Amino acid sequence: MxxxxxxxxxxxxxxxxxxxxxxxxTGADTVPLLAGVTVRVGRGxxxxxxxxxxxxxxxxxxxxxxxxxxxxxxxxxxxxxxVDVLGAGRRELRxxxxxxxxxxxxxxxxxINPVRRVGDYLTEGLRARGVSAHAAGExxxxxxxxxxxxxxLGALRRFPHEFSGGMLQRVMIAxxxxxxxxxxxxxxxxxxxxxxTQAEVVGLLKDMQRAHGTGMxxxxxxxxxxxxxxxxxxxxxxxxxxxxxxxxxxxxAPAHPYTRALLEASPSVHGDRAVIKAIRGRPxxxxxxxPGCSFRDRCPLADDACAGAVPxxxxxxxxxxxCLRPEQVTP
Amino acid sequence: MTLTIPALRARSARRRxxxxxxxxxxxxxxxxxxxxxxxxxxxxxxxPDATSLLDSLAPPGTAGHLLGxxxxxxxxxSRLMYGARLSLIAPLGVVLLSGTAGTxxxxxxxxAGGWVDAVLxxxxxxxxxxxxxxxxxxxxxxxxxxxxxxxCALAVGYTPFxxxxxxxxxxxxxxxxxxxxxxxxxxxxxxxxxxxLLPNILPMLVAQSALAFGYALTDLAAxxxxxxxxxxxxxxxxxxxxxxxxxxxxxAPWSGLIPGLAVLLxxxxxxxxxxxxxxxxxxxxxxx
Amino acid sequence: xxxxTLAAWIGKRALGAVLTVLxxxxxxxxxxxxxxxxxxxxxxAGRRLTPEQIEAVRHRYGLDQGFLQGYLGxxxxxxxxxxxxxxxxxxxxxxLITGRLGVSGLLVAYSAVLAxxxxxxxxxxxxxxxxxxxxxxxxxxxxxxxxxxxxAAIGLLALFSAGLxxxxxxxxxxxxxxxxxxxxxxxxxxxxAAFGVLARVGNAAFAEELxxxxxxxxxxxxxxxxxxxxxxxxxxxxxxxxxxxxxxxASLFVGSAVVETAFGLDGVGSxxxxxxxxxDFPVVQGIALIAVLLFVTxxxxxxxxxxxxxxxxxxxxxxx
Numbered sequence: 012m013x014x015x016x017x018x019x020x021x022x023x024x025x026x027x028x029x030x031x032x033x034x035x036x037t038g039a040d041t042v043p044l045l046a047g048v049t050v051r052v053g054r055g056x057x058x059x060x061x062x063x064x065x066x067x068x069x070x071x072x073x074x075x076x077x078x079x080x081x082x083x084x085x086x087x088x089x090x091x092x093x094v095d096v097l098g099a100g101r102r103e104l105r106x107x108x109x110x111x112x113x114x115x116x117x118x119x120x121x122x123i124n125p126v127r128r129v130g131d132y133l134t135e136g137l138r139a140r141g142v143s144a145h146a147a148g149e150x151x152x153x154x155x156x157x158x159x160x161x162x163x164l165g166a167l168r169r170f171p172h173e174f175s176g177g178m179l180q181r182v183m184i185a186x187x188x189x190x191x192x193x194x195x196x197x198x199x200x201x202x203x204x205x206x207x208t209q210a211e212v213v214g215l216l217k218d219m220q221r222a223h224g225t226g227m228x229x230x231x232x233x234x235x236x237x238x239x240x241x242x243x244x245x246x247x248x249x250x251x252x253x254x255x256x257x258x259x260x261x262x263x264a265p266a267h268p269y270t271r272a273l274l275e276a277s278p279s280v281h282g283d284r285a286v287i288k289a290i291r292g293r294p295x296x297x298x299x300x301x302p303g304c305s306f307r308d309r310c311p312l313a314d315d316a317c318a319g320a321v322p323x324x325x326x327x328x329x330x331x332x333x334c335l336r337p338e339q340v341t342p
Numbered sequence: 343m344t345l346t347i348p349a350l351r352a353r354s355a356r357r358r359x360x361x362x363x364x365x366x367x368x369x370x371x372x373x374x375x376x377x378x379x380x381x382x383x384x385x386x387x388x389x390p391d392a393t394s395l396l397d398s399l400a401p402p403g404t405a406g407h408l409l410g411x412x413x414x415x416x417x418x419x420s421r422l423m424y425g426a427r428l429s430l431i432a433p434l435g436v437v438l439l440s441g442t443a444g445t446x447x448x449x450x451x452x453x454a455g456g457w458v459d460a461v462l463x464x465x466x467x468x469x470x471x472x473x474x475x476x477x478x479x480x481x482x483x484x485x486x487x488x489x490x491x492x493x494c495a496l497a498v499g500y501t502p503f504x505x506x507x508x509x510x511x512x513x514x515x516x517x518x519x520x521x522x523x524x525x526x527x528x529x530x531x532x533x534x535x536x537x538x539l540l541p542n543i544l545p546m547l548v549a550q551s552a553l554a555f556g557y558a559l560t561d562l563a564a565x566x567x568x569x570x571x572x573x574x575x576x577x578x579x580x581x582x583x584x585x586x587x588x589x590x591x592x593x594a595p596w597s598g599l600i601p602g603l604a605v606l607l608x609x610x611x612x613x614x615x616x617x618x619x620x621x622x623x624x625x626x627x628x629x630x
Numbered sequence: 631x632x633x634x635t636l637a638a639w640i641g642k643r644a645l646g647a648v649l650t651v652l653x654x655x656x657x658x659x660x661x662x663x664x665x666x667x668x669x670x671x672x673x674x675a676g677r678r679l680t681p682e683q684i685e686a687v688r689h690r691y692g693l694d695q696g697f698l699q700g701y702l703g704x705x706x707x708x709x710x711x712x713x714x715x716x717x718x719x720x721x722x723x724x725x726l727i728t729g730r731l732g733v734s735g736l737l738v739a740y741s742a743v744l745a746x747x748x749x750x751x752x753x754x755x756x757x758x759x760x761x762x763x764x765x766x767x768x769x770x771x772x773x774x775x776x777x778x779x780x781x782a783a784i785g786l787l788a789l790f791s792a793g794l795x796x797x798x799x800x801x802x803x804x805x806x807x808x809x810x811x812x813x814x815x816x817x818x819x820x821x822x823a824a825f826g827v828l829a830r831v832g833n834a835a836f837a838e839e840l841x842x843x844x845x846x847x848x849x850x851x852x853x854x855x856x857x858x859x860x861x862x863x864x865x866x867x868x869x870x871x872x873x874x875x876x877x878x879x880a881s882l883f884v885g886s887a888v889v890e891t892a893f894g895l896d897g898v899g900s901x902x903x904x905x906x907x908x909x910d911f912p913v914v915q916g917i918a919l920i921a922v923l924l925f926v927t928x929x930x931x932x933x934x935x936x937x938x939x940x941x942x943x944x945x946x947x948x949x950x
Contacts, residue, residue, distance in 0.1 A: 078849070125866075135848070136851045
C-alpha cells in the first residue's frame with residue numbers, strides 16, 4: 012500500500028480542505044457546525060489551526076480522517092494524502108488512516124487502551140497493514156528511542172498507567188509516526204500536559220516532523236504557540252476561518268480584530284498595543300452566530316456594514332482576513 | 343465516533359425527560375394487583391376453594407370460568423385473586439423487616455465507624471455470601487413448611503442488600519459539609535442521623551426495597567412451588583403453579599401458566615419501578 | 631508486582647474466603663439451635679425413635695455438649711468429608727451427594743454456558759448496533775431478568791414438552807447425547823434469569839467501553855471494525871463481565887433445586903428439596919455447606935483473576 016505513494020503524489024499537498032461546510036440534524040433541528048472552511052497543508056509544512064473551544068477547529072482536523080459526527084451532512088471537498096475523504100468508502104478510509112494520515116490527541120491517558128501494553132499500541136497500525144510482528148516490534152523500538160523514551164525495550168512491555176502524561180504523549184507521537192504518514196494531525200497535543208513537559212513535547216513534535224518530512228496540522232487554542240512553531244496559521248471563529256497569516260507575521264500584524272483580541276488577551280506582552288483590551292462576551296458557536304460577521308457583537312470596530320453579509324477574505328499585508336476593515340486592526 | 347456537541351446533548355436530554363410508557367404500565371399493573379388482592383372477597387366470582395370435579399381443567403374463556411379451572415375444578419381467576427394476598431403480603435413483610443434492620447445497621451455502621459463498622463460490614467458480607475433461597479430452605483428444614491419461618495429467614499438474608507447500600511450512602515452523605523455543621527451546632531448523633539441523614543437517603547432506600555420485594559416474591563413463590571412454603575388450604579401463586587404441574591404435562595397448562603405470568607409481571611413491574619426510582623435519584627445527584 | 635506481594639495477597643484473599651465459609655458454617659450449624667424447644671424434635675421431625683436412638687442423635691449432633699463443642703465436632707467431621715448420616719436414607723450424606731453430583735454438575739455447566747454465551751452475545755450486538763436492536767434487547771433482558779426459574783420451567787414444559795413434544799419432561803437420560811437432550815430444557819430454564827442479567831450488565835459495560843476515547847483513537851488509526859471491538863471493547867469489558875458471571879454461576883447451583891424438582895431430575899438440588907420437606911437435617915446441612923463453599927470459591931477465584939485481566943487493578947489496591 013505504501014507503494015501507491017507515487018512520484019506524482021509527492022507534488023500535491025498533504026491536506027487540502029476547500030469550502031467545507033458541515034451540519035448535523037435535519038429540518039428544524041439542523042445545527043450548522045462549519046461554514047466554508049478552507050485549509051491547506053503542504054508536504055513538510057507546519058500549519059496552525061487556532062481557535063477557542065467550540066470554534067470547530069477539532070472538527071476540521073478530524074474531517075481530514077473522515078471522522079465526522081453521526082449524521083453529518085457536508086459540502087465542499089477534503090483531500091488528504093491524495094484521497095477524496097468525503098467521497099471515500101469504508102475501506103479507502105481505513106487504508107488512509109493506516110498509511111497516510113495520523114492523529115495525535117489531546118489526552119494521551121484517555122487515548123491509549125489502558126489494558127493493553129504500550130508495545131501493542133505502537134504495533135497495532137503496522138500489524139493491521141500486514142507487517143510481521145517482528146518487523147513491527149523493531150520499528151516500535153526504534154521510534155521509542157527516537158522520541159526519547161529511556162529503556163525502550165522495557166517500555167514496550169509496560170502498561171500505559173506506568174508512564175507519566177508527557178512520556179505517554181511521546182508514545183502516542185511514536186505511534187502516530189510508526190506508519191510514516193505524510194500528514195500528522197495534532198489536536199491540542201500539549202493541553203493536558205504539565206507546563207514543563209509541554210515545551211519538550213512541542214519540540215519533539217517539530218523535530219520528528221522535520222526528520223520524517225511530514226506535513227502537520229497543529230490544532231491549538233494557544234495563538235502564541237502556533238505563531239512560534241508554524242509556517243502558516245489559520246484562525247477560526249464560530250465555524251469559519253477568519254484569518255490566514257504567516258506565523259512570523261502574526262504578532263506584528265494581525266489582520267482580523269479577533270486575532271488581535273486573542274493576542275491581547277494572552278498574558279504575555281508583545282509590544283505596544285492599547286486599542287483592544289479584552290474580548291467582550293463569550294465565544295459563539297456557528298449555530299448561534301448573528302447574520303453577517305460572526306464576531307461583530309464582540310468587535311470594537313463593528314458597525315452596521317458588518318451585519319450585511321459574511322465578509323469575504325481579503326488580502327492585508329502578509330495575511331488574508333475575513334474583515335471589512337483590516338487596516339484599522341493593523342495599519 | 344463521539345464528538346461532544348452541546349446542541350446534540352441538549353436534544354437527547356429533552357428526549358430523556360419524557361415519562362416512559364413502561365413506568366406507567368408497571369405502576370398501573372401493581373395498583374391493579376394490589377386492589378384485586380385487597381378486594382378479593384368482593385371481586386372474586388367464586389370461592390377459591392370450591393371444587394367441582396365435573397368442571398375440572400376447563401380452558402380459559404369457559405362460561406363462568408373466565409380463566410378456566412384447575413385439575414380439581416377450582417376457578418383459576420378466583421384463586422388468582424385470593425392468591426395475590428399471600429403472594430404480596432409475605433414479600434412485603436420481608437421488605438419491611440429487612441428494610442428496617444438494614445437501615446438501622448447501615449446507619450449504625452456508617453456513623454459509628456471503627457470496630458462497630460468492621461464487625462457489621464463483615465457480618466453483612468458473610469450473610470450476603472449466603473444465597474437467600476438456601477437460607478430459607480435451611481430454616482424450613484428445621485421449622486417445617488409454612489411462610490413465617492422463611493419470611494424471617496429472607497428478612498435476614500436481604501438485610502445486607504439494604505444495609506450495605508444504606509451504609510455507603512450514609513457515608514457519602516455524612517461526609518458533606520452540612521452534616522459537620524449540624525454536629526458543630528451540638529446536635530446529637532442519632533438526631534442528626536434520623537432527622538437529616540435518613541431523608542436524604544430515603545429515595546435510594548425505597549428503590550432498593552422495591553428490588554428486594556421482587557426478589558423476595560420470587561423466592562417465596564419458589565418455596566411454595568417446591569411445597570416448602572404455604573400450607574394448604576392456604577394458597578399463593580407459587581402453590582397454584584405447583585398444583586398445576588401434572589395438568590401441564592397433560593396438555594392443560596393454563597392453571598399453571600396464569601399464576602406464573604402473574605408472578606413474572608409483578609416482578610417485572612416492581613423492577614421497572616425500582617429502577618426508575620434509583621435512576622432518577624442518580625440523575626438528580628449528577629445534576630446537583 | 632513482585633512474587634512476594636502477589637503470594638501475600640493471594641494468601642490474604644484465601645484466608646478471607648476460609649473465614650467466610652467458617653462463619654457461614656456456624657450459621658448452618660446454628661440454625662438447628664435457633665428453633666424454640668428441643669432441637670432433637672426438629673431433627674427427628676416426628677419420627678418414632680427409641681430413647682437409645684434419640685440419645686445417639688443427641689450425641690451425634692453434639693447436643694449433649696455446649697454449642698462450641700458441638701460445632702467443632704460437626705465441622706471437624708465435615709473437614710474429613712464426613713457429613714453425617716441421612717435420617718431418611720440411613721446412608722452417609724457424603725455418598726448421597728457425590729452420587730448425584732454428575733447430573734447437577736452437568737446441568738450447572740450447561741446452563742452457565744448458555745447464559746454466558748447468549749448473554750454476552752446479545753449484550754455485544756445490542757451495544758454495537760444500538761437503535762431498535764438495543765431497545766428490543768433491553769426489554770428482553772428486563773423480562774428475562776425478572777423471570778423466576780420455576781415460571782420459566784413450567785413455561786418451557788408446557789410449550790416444548792407437553793405442547794410440541796420436542797423434549798422429554800422428566801428424567802436425565804442415558805449416555806452423553808441423550809443426557810444433553812434431557813437436560814436442555816432444564817438448563818434453559820435455569821439460565822434464563824442469568825442470561826437477562828448478563829445481557830444488561832454486558833450491554834452497559836460494552837456501551838461504556840465503546841464510548842471511550844481510545845476506541846475512537848483506534849478507529850482513527852485505521853483499525854478494522856471487528857478488531858476494534860475485539861481488542862479494545864470486549865477485552866476492556868472483561869473484568870466487570872467476569873465478576874457478574876461469577877456471581878451468577880454460583881447462584882445457578884441454588885437454582886438447580888427448583889429446576890431439578892420441576893423436571894424430575896435426580897440431582898443434588900432435588901435431594902435438597904426433598905430433604906428439606908422431610909426435615910432430613912443432616913442432608914440439608916451438608917448440601918448447604920457445599921453450596922456456600924462453591925459460592926465463595928467461585929467468587930474468590932474471580933477476585934483473584936481480576937488483576938490479571940485489568941492491569942490497573944493493582945494487587946495492593948485489592949489486598950486491603
